[in-house]
Amino acid sequence: MDFASRLDKVKESATFKYSSLAKREGILNLTQGLINYRTPSRIIEAAERAMREGKTSYTPTKGIPELREKIALKLEEENNIEALGPENILVSAGAKQVIFEAVMALVDRGVEVAIPNPSWVSYEPIINLAEGRIVWLPLKPEEGFIPGDDFLSELENSNPKLIFMNSPNNPTGAVYPKKVIEDIVDIAERKNAWILADEIYEKIIYGEEHFSPASVYDKTITVNGFSKEYSMTGWRLGYCACQEKEIIDKMNIIQSQSVSCATSFVQYAALEAFTKEVKSEVKGMVADLRDRRDLLVEGLDATGLLGYKPGGAFYVFPRLGDGDDINLADRLLEEGIGVIPGSPFGSLGRGCVRISYGFVSRDKIKEVVEKLSAIEL
Numbered sequence: 001m002d003f004a005s006r007l008d009k010v011k012e013s014a015t016f017k018y019s020s021l022a023k024r025e026g027i028l029n030l031t032q033g034l035i036n037y038r039t040p041s042r043i044i045e046a047a048e049r050a051m052r053e054g055k056t057s058y059t060p061t062k063g064i065p066e067l068r069e070k071i072a073l074k075l076e077e078e079n080n081i082e083a084l085g086p087e088n089i090l091v092s093a094g095a096k097q098v099i100f101e102a103v104m105a106l107v108d109r110g111v112e113v114a115i116p117n118p119s120w121v122s123y124e125p126i127i128n129l130a131e132g133r134i135v136w137l138p139l140k141p142e143e144g145f146i147p148g149d150d151f152l153s154e155l156e157n158s159n160p161k162l163i164f165m166n167s168p169n170n171p172t173g174a175v176y177p178k179k180v181i182e183d184i185v186d187i188a189e190r191k192n193a194w195i196l197a198d199e200i201y202e203k204i205i206y207g208e209e210h211f212s213p214a215s216v217y218d219k220t221i222t223v224n225g226f227s228k229e230y231s232m233t234g235w236r237l238g239y240c241a242c243q244e245k246e247i248i249d250k251m252n253i254i255q256s257q258s259v260s261c262a263t264s265f266v267q268y269a270a271l272e273a274f275t276k277e278v279k280s281e282v283k284g285m286v287a288d289l290r291d292r293r294d295l296l297v298e299g300l301d302a303t304g305l306l307g308y309k310p311g312g313a314f315y316v317f318p319r320l321g322d323g324d325d326i327n328l329a330d331r332l333l334e335e336g337i338g339v340i341p342g343s344p345f346g347s348l349g350r351g352c353v354r355i356s357y358g359f360v361s362r363d364k365i366k367e368v369v370e371k372l373s374a375i376e377l
């Protein structure tokens with residue numbers, strides 16, 4: 001059939017594919033980019049209330065003002081991003097949609113966009129849809145996937161209009177130290193490049209400090225959302241902020257001609273996410289995830305399978321060999337363990353697999369470690 005050529009550069013998401021393969025009976029499912037916690041009940045009740053009150057129509061395309069005000073305040077208080085008002089915020093149907101709109105607003109054919117290698121699976125296809133040119137910035141397992149000299153010199157030698165940063169990171173769990181972020185900002189500033197800081201895992205962090213580049217660099221589009229922190233992946237709600245209001249207005253044009261706005265009652269429900277009750281529920285969840293991280297990392301370290309300690313998100317990205325990680329993920333599936341192969345995250349993910357501990361109990365984590373150490377890799 002005769003489909004548009006842009007599809008040639010975009011494949012089905014590997015995470016969705018392997019997640020559905022791992023949903024079979026008897027598989028220890030470590031594929032999921034979500035956590036086995038329910039959305040806090042205050043948020044659910046607020047959604048019900050909003051629907052009953054008739055808050056079911058289109059909202060302003062940028063999002064309801066009350067929510068944008070709360071987001072601006074949060075970014076000022078918690079992320080030290082100054083001079084933000086509701087007009088600097090765009091609320092959308094998930095962080096993914098926001099990223100899509102940012103790329104569509106900035107990237108023309110052949111324009112360079114720098115992304116880490118490995119990176120979250122959707123960055124590459126979104127840039128390909130815009131026909132941008134990807135500059136891959138190498139990360140190394142032996143450096144705990146934190147940007148080092150090779151990453152910075154590749155960035156220095158490129159000419160990107162847009163640089164992606166994602167800390168805490170998917171797929172590696174790495175948290176970038178402040179100094180590293182400042183080094184990247186320094187290069188961006190000299191090249192007058194935009195930074196897209198994907199901070200969706202901001203609060204899922206185990207003791208390290210989160211640092212937002214927008215607190216020191218105005219040309220940063222800070223992306224965040226409700227999916228991970230509040231266990232709301234299916235509600236589809238994300239947002240971005242930028243001190244340079246013009247980019248928000250341009251992204252809003254794309255939004256108004258595509259999704260129109262985020263779901264009305266979901267936006268009203270999200271106002272509850274800023275209450276101290278919900279915030280303390282999130283803290284409990286993060287403490288639980290931290291225990292799981294410790295258990296998994298200790299187990300994998302004891303069998304020599306990991307070698308670094310991820311500081312956030314709910315992923316580890318061990319390099320299990322030099323071989324083909326797609327075969328490896330398929331073989332592990334046969335052995336009853338569902339993981340995501342590493343190469344769809346970038347060429348340097350070859351030989352790696354992404355293990356998510358977001359959806360498994362401590363007992364299952366012990367089982368996974370036992371099974372992995374018994375398999376001939």
Ligand SMILES: Cc1ncc(COP(=O)(O)O)c(C=O)c1O
Nearest residue numbers: 033094095096120170225227238
């Ligand atoms: C790094 C990263 N950014 C963005 C997203 C998208 O989140 P949302 O559900 O808000 O679209 C994800 C989801 O897995 C992610 O891992």
